Amino acid sequence: MYIIEFENIDVGYDEKIILKDLNLKIKEKEHFAILGSNGSGKSTLMKLIQSQIHPRHTKEFKKEIFGKSRYSIFELREELGVITNDLHNHFEKEAGYLSGFEVVLSGHYSSIGIFTHQDFTNEQIKKAKDVMEFLEIEDLRYKKVSAMSTGQLRKCIVGRALIHNPKAFILDEPTVGLDIKAQMNFIKMLKKLSKNSTIILVTHHLEEIFEEIKKVALIYNNTIYKIGNKEDILTSENLSKIFDTNLTIKEKNERYFIEEIL
Numbered sequence: 333m334y335i336i337e338f339e340n341i342d343v344g345y346d347e348k349i350i351l352k353d354l355n356l357k358i359k360e361k362e363h364f365a366i367l368g369s370n371g372s373g374k375s376t377l378m379k380l381i382q383s384q385i386h387p388r389h390t391k392e393f394k395k396e397i398f399g400k401s402r403y404s405i406f407e408l409r410e411e412l413g414v415i416t417n418d419l420h421n422h423f424e425k426e427a428g429y430l431s432g433f434e435v436v437l438s439g440h441y442s443s444i445g446i447f448t449h450q451d452f453t454n455e456q457i458k459k460a461k462d463v464m465e466f467l468e469i470e471d472l473r474y475k476k477v478s479a480m481s482t483g484q485l486r487k488c489i490v491g492r493a494l495i496h497n498p499k500a501f502i503l504d505e506p507t508v509g510l511d512i513k514a515q516m517n518f519i520k521m522l523k524k525l526s527k528n529s530t531i532i533l534v535t536h537h538l539e540e541i542f543e544e545i546k547k548v549a550l551i552y553n554n555t556i557y558k559i560g561n562k563e564d565i566l567t568s569e570n571l572s573k574i575f576d577t578n579l580t581i582k583e584k585n586e587r588y589f590i591e592e593i594l
């Protein structure tokens with residue numbers, strides 16, 4: 333089954349087209365990394381996937397998610413785990429009073445906070461506990477968001493998304509603000525999630541493209557410039573082009589890193 337099937341899509345804001353002639357197909361369990369320079373349109377693509385913005389109707393296009401062209405936002409929220417910095421900031425600003433457990437529990441209603449009208453069944457409470465155990469974040473159970481580090485809150489937000497066992501996770505630069513150890517720890521957690529869900533990772537860091545991610549898409553010049561197997565796409569030539577700089581890439585044990593920027 334396809335998680336995403338986009339053909340010939342133009343999308344943008346107001347009068348401005350940000351991505352044009354977009355073609356993107358992602359199959360279930362086909363983990364993807366998406367790279368592109370600042371402002372190239374990566375977050376715009378993530379918003380398109382989440383149906384926060386919509387294709388232009390000026391030409392024929394196909395936009396299917398989980399095999400459907402129409403779905404309710406609630407359905408989509410359950411099938412798609414979304415981790416963005418926007419969401420992180422909302423929790424930080426508006427929900428400092430929540431405990432780690434409550435952040436995870438709020439996934440049942442996809443809300444930012446726990447409200448008096450929300451009832452939780454024993455099953456829902458158990459699910460939140462199980463998710464925290466799976467992610468090895470039980471130590472954050474009583475810790476308040478206001479007292480959490482960036483990495484701790486980020487993991488609770490992943491737990492919140494995991495409540496519905498989503499078919500896919502989209503993660504938009506999920507390691508921003510994490511120190512090196514927390515970053516590697518977070519990537520380990522993504523590896524674990526990749527066993528059951530499709531991972532779509534937007535990142536600026538080549539070293540985050542873990543072994544299970546076999547496919548890469550590069551965004552450049554207002555469209556998907558290259559897409560395919562990572563060994564074919566993550567070349568010095570391609571990355572020099574999209575980042576408009578002269579760099580060399582090295583690969584070791586299926587992980588990639590920048591060797592030199594000239």
Ligand SMILES: Nc1ncnc2c1ncn2[C@@H]1O[C@H](COP(=O)(O)OP(=O)(O)OP(=O)(O)O)[C@@H](O)[C@H]1O
Pocket residue numbers: 345346350368369370371372373374375376377
């Ligand atoms: N809400 C908006 N209204 C108008 N223009 C927008 C809006 N959001 C983004 N843009 C513009 O769309 C373009 C692509 O932005 P986008 O955030 O998708 O890039 P990005 O690749 O995610 O960048 P970064 O790596 O800096 O996060 C930019 O020119 C940006 O100014």
